[in-house]
Amino acid sequence: MFQKLAKTLCVVAALGAAGAAAPTSASARDFGATISIGNGGIELVRHRGHYRPNYGCSPRRALNKARHFGIRHARIRGVSRRAIVVAGRKRHHRAVVRFARVPGCPVIAYR
Structure with missing residues (x-):
């Protein structure tokens, strides 16, 4: 019983560590930007679109x-x-x- 609990905790810890490495692309998306990987290396591309969140009724x-x-x-x-x-x-x-x-x-x- 203890071994099964220990294995479950290890799996949860591994998933948590993998999730902690992901915020780099999510934080770029929050600011209206995209990370582009091409021949020139890694580049941060900012978008100037008409994105406007719907905050409520104006x-x-x-x-x-x-x-x-x-x-x-x-x-x-x-x-x-x-x-x-x-x-x-x-x-x-x-x-x-x-x-x-x-x-x-x-x-x-x-x-």
Whole structure:
């Protein structure tokens, strides 16, 4: 029983040591770069793309989403830590949409 436990611990330690050697390529990926190995040796290539992580709902995204819902003359009525309120007109009536400040801008309320 003790020998089986010792073997298991050795395997876990070996996997942990192998995992500790891997962060060099993962850390390069976190900063928007790639490690390239070619004839000239090892090179760090930085990318200048349009990568933008989705941190949450911005007022601009809420306005675009309200316009997509058919609200005309949409404007930001209020911004708080938890919600964005957009007001406008739809079918000749006032419309107010409240979006949550989380990724995807889900609708909380619609009047």
